[in-house]
Amino acid sequence: MxxxxxxxxxxxxxxxxxxxxxxxxxxxxxxxxxxxxxxxxxxxxxxxxxxxxxxxxxxxxxxxxxxxxxxxxxxxxxxxxxxxxxxxxxxxxxxxxxxxxxxxxxxxxxxTSSPTGAVLCIGTGTNAAILRPGAEPFVYGYHVRDDDSGGESLGSLALRAALDADVGLGPVTQLKPLILAHYGLADADALMEHWVQGKLGSKKHLAPLVFEAAGAGDEAAVRLVRDFGRRNARYVEAGLARFGIRADEAVVILSGSLFKARPAILTEAVADSLTAAHPGLRVAEAAxxxxxxxxxxxxxxxxxxxxxxxxxxxxxxxxxxxxxxxxx
Structure with a gap:
């Protein structure tokens, strides 16, 4: 066969x-x-x-x-x-x-099997695409900004939030003790030193800590995820508008590991942003x-x-x- x-x-x-x-x-x-x-x-x-x-x-x-x-x-x-x-x-x-x-x-x-719509993938990185009948998909690729790109970006933002909290540049957050425990470091000074010296490696492993803190009610973590989701939604919002795709003819598919994270703050932030910009738009996670x-x-x-x-x-x-x- x-x-x-x-x-x-x-x-x-x-x-x-x-x-x-x-x-x-x-x-x-x-x-x-x-x-x-x-x-x-x-x-x-x-x-x-x-x-x-x-x-x-x-x-x-x-x-x-x-x-x-x-x-x-x-x-x-x-x-x-x-x-x-x-x-x-x-x-x-x-x-x-x-x-x-x-x-x-x-x-x-x-x-979906719909010929018209968009996809937003947020995993290790972020990518998005707009699909239309009779045309090649428009894939954002390198148009996605580094600060918006997947678990690596979300982890880096969490690291910065923890360091900002330590010197009063940001709100107190549970991200600081969670990240210190993750790396086995004693304090934020050691964390900063390891970061500057390039000893922390990939930041994507910090992304689950953001959802852990958010699930525990940490306001800084919740805001970080929501802002991250809204920024990622912009790629789809802009693409639908650019190509004149109506909300009633499109479906937006969400995929990637970060959309599996719980609580579903990221999924909700993206969906809320998309439907506010395009009322009636159908947003669904890939099955x-x-x-x-x-x-x-x-x-x-x-x-x-x-x-x-x-x-x-x-x-x-x-x-x-x-x-x-x-x-x-």
């Missing part, structure tokens, strides 16, 4: 899903994340090979049985990168039929993980029409493999 391979590569993880022509997903394989423009194409493709090999082994299938690859790749931003990634994936998988889109596009398909969106896009092409979001046997296999996005 010939299979379709859905692929999702982000900064944190790479997932490969092997599906048959009926839509049944046989297996999902996992590897670490990568981005070709940051870590190099070889690193990116090595992670792809690991995820694909894992998916094949779990399904008891052979690489030669893969007929097509539909990939959502972080770092697919400029036109030339799509060609580079297609060629690299052909070499890495041995499959000639390869389609590449930005990873936020498969996240959108994991939430499926983005890799399922890649499989759905492959099925759309295979069948010549949108594959039903809850169609069987896809939905049953998604449940069996744990590929529903969960917010618990």
């Amino acid at each position: 010939k299979y379709m391979l859905g692929l999702d590569q982000g900064g944190t993880k790479t997932i490969a899903a092997l599906a048959d022509p009926s839509g049944r997903i046989l297996s999902a394989g996992y590897a670490g994340g990568s981005c070709h423009s940051i870590l190099g194409m070889d690193h990116s493709m090595d992670r792809v090979k690991e995820a694909v090999a894992d998916a094949l082994a779990r399904a008891g299938a052979e690489a030669g049985e893969i007929a097509s690859v539909h990939a959502g790749m972080t770092g697919a931003d400029f036109p030339y990168e799509y060609s580079l990634l297609r060629n690299a994936l052909r070499s890495a998988t041995g499959v000639a039929d390869v389609t590449v889109v930005n990873d936020c596009i498969i996240a959108y398909r994991g939430g 499926y993980e983005p890799v399922v969106g890649a499989v759905l896009m492959a099925l759309d092409r295979e069948t010549g029409r949108p594959y039903p979001m809850q169609g069987q046997p896809l939905a049953a296999s998604v449940a069996a493999l744990g590929l529903f996005r969960t917010t618990e």
Whole structure:
């Protein structure tokens, strides 16, 4: 039997899903994340090979049985990168039929089959896209400002809030003791020293602490998340206005790990901002993980029409493999 391979590569993880022509997903394989423009194409493709090999082994299938690859790749931003990634994936998988889109596009398909709408993905980083019938998606990519970009940005903002609180530049916040405990440091002076010396590493690991503090009622943390959500919503608001998309014809899909965080302050802030700017706009979290969106896009092409979001046997296999996005 010939299979379709859905692929999702982000900064944190790479997932490969092997599906048959009926839509049944046989297996999902996992590897670490990568981005070709940051870590190099070889690193990116090595992670792809690991995820694909894992998916094949779990399904008891052979690489030669893969007929097509539909990939959502972080770092697919400029036109030339799509060609580079297609060629690299052909070499890495041995499959000639390869389609590449930005990873936020498969996240959108994991939430809807509507041809008109937008997607906002907030995970390790942030990306957004506007989709219209008969036109290439507009993907924000590097238009997203660093202060708005995902868990890395939210963590950095939390770090700054903790340091500001220590010298009276900001309100007292539980973020300070939480962050000190996270790094095992005694006081804010040590925290500042480690930050200046580049010893703190990635700040994305601080993002869960922001939601922990917010859930405990910390006003500074709540305000930080709400402001962060409103700033991210602007990308979708501006895109819908720029392309003249009416609220009654669009759906906005939210995806990415930060939208899974509880309490759902981020989701609420984004939705409230979007519906205030575009009354009547439908905002929904994606039901499926983005890799399922890649499989759905492959099925759309295979069948010549949108594959039903809850169609069987896809939905049953998604449940069996744990590929529903969960917010618990």
